[in-house]
Structure formats: C-alpha cells, structure tokens
Amino acid sequence: MNLRLAVDGYLRHLAVERGYSQQTVRAYRSDLAQFERFAAARGVTGTDELSLDLFRDWLWEGAQQELAKATLARRSAAVRGFSGWNAQSSDVAGAAPGAADPAARLRAPKADKHLPRVITRAQIDSLLDGLAARAEDGDPGAIRDVVVIELLYAAGIRVSELTGLDVDDVDVERLTLRVVGKGDKERVVPFGVPALRAVGRYLAVARPALATERSGPALLLGARGGRLGTRAVYQLVASLLVDLPGGGPAGPHTLRHTAATHLLDGGADLRAVQEILGHASLGTTQIYTHVSSERLKETYRIAHPRA
Template sequence: MIQYSDEAKHSFIQYLQTEKNYSSLTVEHYIHDLDHFFEFLSREGVKHINETDDLLARGYLVSLHEHSYSRASVSRKISSLKTFFTYLNRENPEFVNPMSYIIHPKKEGRLPHFFYENEMEQLFLACSGEDPLSKRNKALLELLYASGIRVAECTGIQMKDLDLTIGTVLIKGKGSKERYVPFGHFAGDALNDYIKHARGNMMKKEEHSYLFVNHRGAPLTSRGVRHILSKLIEKTSLNHSIHPHMLRHTFATHMLNSGADLRTVQELLGHAHLSSTQLYTHVTKEHLKNTYQSFHPRA
C-alpha cells in the first residue's frame, strides 16, 4: 500500500485538531478516508503521492459509485481529501491539488426518520424498571429526546456540565463549540434518579466524571448507546430499526410540529447553518399532509 510518512500524517492530524478545530471523531473519519484513498492508489500502481492527478481522482470517485457508496459517504470522502490536498499544497505550493475540480454529489432527497409520540411512549415503557441499568437507560433516553443532542455529545457530558436545578446541560459540540441546552422535568427526574440510585453502584472501582457509564462503570461510548437503543426497540412492538440520530430527528420534528420557530431549533441542535435545520420543515409538511389525507373526508 502507498504510504505517506508518519510525520506527514501526524502533522496533518495536528492541523485538523488545532487549526481546523475538529473533534477527535471527525479526525478519525478523515484519516480513515485518507487510508481508503491510498489503498485505491496502491491498486492503481501509484507509488508516490506526487503522481496523483485529476484523472486518478475521478477514477476514485467512479470506484466509490461502483461499490455503491451513498452520496453522503462520497461527499464526506471528497471533503476529507480536499482538506488533505489543500494542506499539502499549503506546505508545498508546487504540489498540484488533484481534487480542486471535483464537485460534491447532490444530496439525496431522503427525509430523516423519526418516531411518533406514541412510539416514543413505547420506548419509555421499555426502559422502566428499578434496577440500575433501567434507570440509566431511562435517563439516557429522556435526555436524548428532551435535548436533541448528538450521541457523541451525550457520551461526552461530565457531571459538572449538568445543572439539575435549572434544567440545563453544557454541550461541547462539533468544532469544540459550546452551547447550553435545556431539558424538561421528565428528563430532570430521570437523571436525578439515575445519579442518586444507579450511577454510584455502576461505577464500582472506576474513577471518572462522565455522566453516563456502562455496566462495568467505564464511560459509555457511542457504540454502547446504539446497543442500548437496539435492545430497547426489541422490547417494543415497533417493527423498524433504530439508530441514535433518530432521537435527534424526533426532537426537531416534534418541536417544529408543536410550533417552535426554526431559529430556536437551529440553536438547540447546534447547527451552524439554517439550511441543516430546514430539512425538518419538509418532514413536518409531510406529516401535515399525511394527517390531512387520513382525516379529511374529501382529501
């Protein structure tokens, strides 16, 4: 496989972390995308990065489409490579960026999946119980639904970030941007119950300040959250799969359906651009349309 030096890789990671201010998860994705591209170059017989040209770049895109990568995945890989080659060009102005003329594919017009209110009730019933894990699961589900935060943001919450008195949590979002997010009394009660009657027992010999922990007492990971939610869905009569982002979609959709303005939802979600939040207006319009067709006698 074609290699770029460990020094170059390390300096690029430093650039992403310090100058671009990207999160560790984003940096991990960028490096994974970069390694994937270099595997392609090796298959093409390329031995040095300077041999990469726009023809190879386009060939890589063709290979992604041939392997049925989604438009979102292709777009992310293009972003990763553009950032990398722009960085190389900055360090060496004589280097020609082979990705400069590559255009991002248009986004797919799929609407985000979300839960209806009665479906959320089933999920909450699925995590009822007096054992520590049930209390943890209920607090986790309540907070994700109440705040619309990303799973990575949720697993990164420290005990000091939580204010149960006024019902807010300090969230460290993408690009290390911080925002305070409110939550209601349902989430507040569940969190208080979990902290008082479950977290201490689950911690065992572990010593850290992360809010959510796994059954061994270690900090809960994003993969752990996905596992918990999958197990909860199995306990319900819901016949579709669940991914953590669905709770974020559900939060935004329910807020807009209940009359919240777009700017407020944008701020709560931590979206840098309003266009990201506007996607949910299509969901609410679709919901209104379906409701109209279901109940109006002359629809």
C-alpha cells in the first residue's frame, strides 16, 4: 500500500476507533508526515518497503539535529504505533494480518526527566491582580482573560479542555466543570469562588458582547465571536509569564503544574489530585510530589541558618 494512504488510514483509526483527541491526532500527523518525507527522500513510498533500519535512520537524523530526547521518544512512539497497526491491518496489500512489524524492536532514548515549572502563590496572586486591573473598565476581552487564567489554575485543566468548554459545562451551583480530556474521557472538576466570580461577570457582561451567530454553545469566545482557540490561550499565558523569574516553559501547562503542586503543598491526597488532573496513571501524578519536595528543600536552604 502507498505509505501516505496507510498513514491516513492509521490516523482515522486513532480518531474514530481509538477515540484519540484532535490534538493528539494532530501531533501524530505531524511526526508521521516528517517520516513520510524522510522515507520518500530515500525512495521508499510503499509500506512493503518499510524496515527497521529506515526507522532507526530517521531517529538518528533527529538525534544529529540535536532534537530533545522527549521529541525522539515521541517520534519513536508514533512510528511504532503506525507500523504495528499496519502489520495487523487486513487491508494491507500483499500482507496478511499479523505480518512482521519492522518497528517492533525500535527503541528511542528515554526522555530527560525535568521537573515541571511551577510558579509561586504570590506570583499567581500578582498575575491575577494585574488581569483584574485590566478588566476594570469592562473590556470584554480582558474580562474573558481573567476567566481563562482563573480556570486554568483553579481547576488544573489542560488548554484543550478549557477551550472545549460549553456554557452548560459550568455548574455554578456545585462549582464544577464537566471537561472532556484525553481519549474523550469525561470528568468533573471542582473550581473555587474567585473563579466563580470571574465566570459570573464574564457570562453577564463579556460573553454577550463577544457573541455572534457563530458562537454556538462555546463558553470562551474570541474577538470574532467564535470559540477561543488554544493558540490564543498560549499567547496570553506566555505574555503573562515571560517576565516572571525562573526558566522553563511559559505556556498554559505551567498553570496546570502549579495547580497540582499547590494542591499537594496544601495537603491534598495524591489520588484526589490524580482524579482532578485526569491522569490515567498515578505515576504521572507523582512527579508533583517531587516538585513539592524540591520546593521544600529550596525553602529550607534559603531560610535555615545552618542549611
């Protein structure tokens, strides 16, 4: 089968049969498109020409370009998944289900384990105070931006979960959000009173001013009335975090990391935090216990006279 047609079939499989989110499918599409170009440059255009050496050469080229280990690991996962599906598919021309999978023995470097960036409670308060000041004159976009940051931090949700919210997903009586996470899994997440106040003002004042015929049920609206996009949220958060001390990423996930760490710092149970974040594995959530420990040790080193 033609390689591009096979990749398209695999991506449909991920979206329709496996229920992967649009964001995840988009990431797989990007990696596999790069692999297609690499393979074509070496004269490989059909799935029957795929080989372990070809996959290894692609990863090696990425390593020579000094791509991060996490990127190489993601690329490896993308082609292993595709190759495995391709080998098992009964639609593969000239191959029976269970045919040899050339990527079965493909390995990639383990991703470097960096602790996620977390900002302090004082920095969060300062950031939100600044946003509130911008919104004092009633500008709809500024009022919406307060809601964006309040919900990202209060609920610890992913940016795709935030932008996917509809008005009916907000329960103002129970102070909860109904969000759809990875794999189209739905969960209910709590949020606090400050976020409730921000949402209430937005729904009463800003959303009606932003809404157009194309708004539909979307909670957060952009300047033209459509559903607010993830790129706009990234730009907003990056602009707010750029001047804060500390290195590391400056996107919406930083607020998710911060929310999780602050919950654990405040005594929340690890499994409760796992449920809030929507992690399938407790091991994923445990990274935040390491963050809390590092923050504690850093505080000790700064504050204790005999540290």
